[in-house]
Every structure is written in C-alpha cells, then in structure tokens.
Amino acid sequence: MQQKVLILGVGNYLMGDEGVGVHLARLLSTELNDELIDVVDGGTGGFQLMDLFESYPTVILADATLDHHAPGTIRLIQPKFSADFPNAMSTHEIGLKDVIESLILLDKLPQIYLFVVSINKVQPLSIELSPEINMSLTELKHKMVGLAKSLVRTQQDVSYP
Amino acid sequence: MSQRIVIDPITRIEGHLRIEAEIKNGKVAEAYSAGTMVRLLEEILKGRDPRDAWAYVGRVCGVCTTVHSLASVRSVEDALDIVIPPNAEMVRNIMFAVQNMQDHVIHFYHLHALDWVDVVSALKADAKKTSEIAQSISNWPKSSPGYFSDLQKRLTKFVESGQLGIFANGYWGHPAYKLPAEVNLLAVAHYLEALEWQKEIAKVHTIFGGKNPHPNYLVGGMACAISIDDASGINAERLAYVHGLLKDAKTFVEQVYIPDLIAIASFYKDWGAIGGGLGNYLAYGDLPTNGYRDVSSYKFPAGAILNKEVTKILDVDMRNDSEIQEFISHSWYEYAGGDDAGLHPWKGETKINYTGPKPPYDFLNVEEKYSFLKTPRWKGNAMEVGPLARVLVGYGRGREDYKDVVDSTLKALDVPITALFSTLGRTAARGLEAKLMTNWALEFYDTLIANIKNGDTRMANMEKFKPESWPEKAQGVGHTEAPRGALGHWIVIEDQKIANYQLVVPSTWNASPRDKDGNPSAYESALKDTPIADEHKPVEILRTIHSFDPCLACAVHLYDEEGKHVSKVSVM
Secondary structure, X not given: OOOOEEEEEEOXXXXXXXXXXXXXXXXXXXXOOOOOEEXXXXXXXXXXXXXXXXXXXXXXXXXXXXXXXXXXXEEEEOOOOHHHOOOOOOOOOOOXXXXXXXXXXXXXXXXXXXXXXXXXXXXXXXXXXXXXXXXXXXXXXXXXXXHHHHHHHHHHHHHOO | OEEEEEEEOOOXXXXXXXXXXXXXXXXXXXXXXXXXXXXXXXXXXXXXXXXXXXXXXXXXXXXXXXXXXXXXXXXXXXXXXXXXXXXXXXXXHHHHHHHHHHHHHHHHHHHHHXXXXXXXXHHHOOHHHHHHHHHHHOOOOOOOHHHHHHHHXXXXXXXXXXXXXXXXXXXXXXXXXOOOHHHHHHHHHHHHHHHHHHHHHOHHHHHXXXXXXXXXXXXXXXXXOXXXXXXXXXXXXXXXXXXXXXXXXXXXHHHHHHHHHHHHHOOOHXXXXXXXXXXXXXXXXXXXXXXXXXXXXXXXXXXXXXXXXXXXXXXXXXXOOOOEEEEOOOEOXXXXXXXXXXXXXXXXXXXXXXXXXXXXXXXXXXXXXXXXOOEEEEXXXXXXXXXXXXXXXXXXXXXXXXXXXXXXXXXXXXXXXHHHOOHHHHHHHHHHHHHHHHHHHHHHHHHXXXXXXXXXXXXXXXXXXXXXXXXXXXXXXXXXXXXXXXXXXXXXXXXXXXXXXXXXXXXXXXXXXOOOOOOOOHXXXXXXXXXXXXXXXXXXXXXXXXXXXXXXXXXXXXXXXXXXXXXXXXXX
C-alpha cells in the first residue's frame, strides 16, 4: 500500500513570526489536494504530536528559528538527534525536542525533513506575520510541496517497479 | 556567610521560570521566583468576538490547550446565561479527565521522576531482582527478568551514545538519590511505557474534539455529533473505542503509576516534612454533573483552606471583587490607580512597565519589581493551588472517595496526615487524583451512553449563539481545574465584543512574587528551609519546584531567545 507523507507545521500562532509553521499548514490545508499528502497544524503541541510522528514513515516539518541568518531565510535540515534541532525552535521546554527524544527511545523515529525559517525576533503577541516572513511563505510552500511530491513519487517507484 | 543560587530556566517544565535562592548553613533561607518573559494574551483578545476566544487561548500552550478553551467557553456561557446540554457536559468532563490523567502521568514519569530516579544507576541493576520487585507490587504483565534485561541493554546503548538529553542533563550520582538500582530500572521501564500509553489516551481528544492538539470547543456545548448508527460520525464503534481507552487508563494508573508512586515514595519519606510552604490551599472545583452553576454536583469540590485547617473548608466566591485580587507591587506592570491596588480580574489591567535590569544580569533586585507574574491573593492570603489543594478540599469536605484513596495511601506509606503538607504530599496527591479520575471518566462515559440511548442526542444549545440576542453589557467567569491547579478566565462583553479578558492561571498563584506586604507566594514559601547538599547541584530545589508541576507558558508567555541555561552560585 502506498504510504502517505505528512506535512506538519508547528509553532505558536499567537507569537507573530514564531507561528509561520501554523500559517503554512493553514494555507496548505485549503490549497493542497493530494490524497497521498496529509497536512496538519501541530500548533504548540508537544507530547500530543507523538502519535502523528509514529503514523507516517516520512514527516516534513516547518518551524521558525531564531538564528543569525537574514529573516525569511529557508533552510532544510535532516535531524537525526534532538540535538540537531536548532535552538529556540519553539516556546516550549517540553516541545519537539522531547518528542524526538522519546521517539528515538521507542525506536519509532520517522524520516524527518525539517524546514526552518529564520526569524528576527519573537514579537510580543500578534497573529500577523511580518512582511519578510509573509513573503517567504510562498517559497516555503513550494519547497515543501515539491519535496513531499518527490518523496511520494519515489515511494511509488519502489512500490510499483 | 550566605550564597545565592540562580537557576534560570528551571528545566523539565513548560515555560521559563527563574529561581534565586539564598543559602545559609546548608538550607534555603529565602527564595525568589520570577517569570522573566512577558504576558500579553489579554491584549490580543480585546475587541474580538467572545465566541472565538477559546481558539486563541487554546494556542497559548501545548499542554493545557483544552483547559484554557474550556475555561473560555464557560466564561462566555456564564456571561450570557447559556446552559449546555447534559451530553456536552459529559463530553467536556471526559476530555477533562483524559487531559488530567495524561498530564499527571507525563509529569510523574517524564518531568518529575528524574528528580528521584537516577537513570544512570539503572544500568547497574540486577534485572532479575527488578522483576521480583515488579511482581511483588503489581499484576502488570510486563515484568519478566528478560523484559528488564533487554531494556537495560537498550538503555546502555543510549547512554553511551551521549545524544539523549534525558540521560545527559541530570545530577546523576548525587547523594540525594536514594533508590536501589533495581527500582531505578523499574521506573525507567515505566518511563517508556508511559510514553506509549499517553499517546493512546490522547486519541480521546481527537475523537471528541475533532483534532489534537488544540481540539475544538464551542460556546453552548460541543462541536461533535454523536449518533450510534451513523457511519461517519461518532458512532457505536468510536464510542466503544473510547470506552476501551478509558478502561486501559484505569489499568495503567492502578497497576503502574500508583504502585510506582508508593514504591518510590517509601524511600523518600523525609520529603514528607520538606517543602510544605504556605499551608493555605484553594480549589475552584470542576467536573459538574448537574450543570456548571450547581457547585454541589462537582466531582472536584470547591473551597479554601487556611493554616492547614483541613476540617474547616471555606467557600470561595469568584465574582466577589473583594475575594480574588491581583497585585503588582513586585510585578513589571502598572495600574492606573496606583501600583499598590489589588484588582479583581473583571477590573483587571495588563499594562507592562519593565523596570528590571537590562540582560545579561547577575541578580534581580527583589526589593523592587522582579517578575512578569502578577500576585493573586484570596481575601489577602497567598494560596497554593493544584492536586494537593484539591485532594485536601475533597478530604476536608468529607467525601468518601477522597477519604478512601488518601487514608489507604497514608497507611501504605505509614506516615501521618501531616505528611501531605509537603513536597512528597504534592507528588502523591497527583497520583491519587489520577486514580479518582480514571473511575470518574468511566462514570461520565456510562452517563453519556445512557443519555444517548434514552434518545437525548443534543450536544449544543444554540439559542443565544447570535450576538443580536445578547445584552449590551455582560460579564462572566469561567473556571476549571487545570492539572496544575485552579484556572479562571474573567470576561467582560460590551457591544458584542470582548471589552476585558483576564486569566488568572495556576502558576500565577503558585509562582508569583511577594505581595505588597512582603509575603511570599507558594514556591517561594515552599523552598524555605529546604536542605541543599551541594549548591552546585541543587536537585532539592528542583524536587520542590517540580512537585508543583510548573507551567509558565500561559502565566508569562515566555520566550528563551538564546536557549541559554544559567545555573550559578555566588558567594554573597
């Protein structure tokens, strides 16, 4: 059976650019119509996300990061350990890193592709994205959907030689 | 000579909390608790449609998303006099119960246990002996010697890889760890099993709430439709699935969590006399079985206790503006009427005025303002909220179900009732509450099913959903009991929009700074006199702070910009 790919956007929707992953998930859940790609808004979920990670062999994540790149820079990383996740990815001490560690402990870590969007700083509460990050949303969307579709195709090739 | 310890942030909690403690003669002389990131959620809600507020507040945090949404819809229903149908009440109660027990189990095994359990010591355990211990305390089937020795091999691999934070960031080998290696191994095994279990039980939220995280709520009821025969909705098959998960939860709590709690606690009875603190307890109550306004129908009774007088439960009125008030004498806010005022949340103000030091800094000036948390008081008293407060109020109200679990546990541990007023008491109360909760969840389920079979399928009361039907001005209070304590949302609605919205969250009660008279709040009080064996590894402070299950995300709206951890000791 063809296995689906999950696109999971995470972040805090109430904290401006920190919520870019959630904005992406909301956008894709209305625009993307592909029966082999599921889109989920993971919000600020921590342990609640474990079941999702276990249910897909491949998960493509989107989240914001505070680093020294220009705001709106999009990078793709393939983390193997929780330590590979960039700093300050979420507002949570109990967050994705703990979920990843737990999945490793249970030997259930899927293949993860993580798109990080560099943001400038966390704005005090706002549900709007800044202009730079809003502009990068289209590029992020194309990159993530492109990757998801190529992964689905690869799986298909394997399944039906 | 005294020393000052700073731990910033406290790890294995949700949110950003800083503790400064003065150590004299090997004990904490004074402690200061500070939320150093800002909170502005109230401001984002002003001017919005009150019916949407639940969706915003549910986003504040990944842990308590459901309880914030619940308090929010209740505040609007209270303001507009909306009575929800019995089915919606039961669905809310089931979701509440699930979140409570999931949170308690995660807290015990994944956030708190490592203060008591030395993970690295588990590698040296005799797996056969662990198996004997496991079989002597519980009927839980995963208890063979082979099970524990296989686990030990996996653990060794993880520890050697050095890649996993849980094994890297601990005070392993600290003399305050008292468990035999075999019990440590048992606890680590259940750490992993609890991860699997919590993932399953969370599915109840997906079923009733439509999605998880951040399940759907609705002003007037719930957004789910239950119909026994409908193929696509919540039908008999889905309900049976929920029933199965609730029964599994009862088994897990009774056969794993409670036996582990008793086994671990028996090695730490001295902590039954440490970390008590205020001795004042507050619970708003929750789990109505005959409507939100019938407080006598609550499974979680409401009430307050002063000076440990458990036999004298006082009534609490959340609407009376002289009972619950928030002060900002030591908080980075300003009030229009002066900073010494105490404001009831319906009249609450949230205007930031940061006067603290510019980061990076060594210490906060605790004589002045030093936290972004406000300081709530009940009739002027500092109060502790949380599972211990609820268990004591239930016990003091003379409820048989509470008496049974409390008395049997005290007997099993051979400790007096005064041992409850402590760090150990707080941790034990959480487990006892989970045990009560598993039984109640099954009762709620049975009530729901009986109701539906009797032909009542109503899930929402939409009579007053349209804003045209609302009065020009209305105010309400939505309260609940979050896993970590009493939670209240106070709303003022004017011209169909939110005019004011104030949250007083559990960690604001517990983690707040001193009040205008210099009286400490719960954390600061509980840390006093805590013995510290090694000021460079203050695991004792973590034990007491973690026993409260801190969650600062909603209290302060944190952000740790650089992900830095400060833990330092300075000689004063």
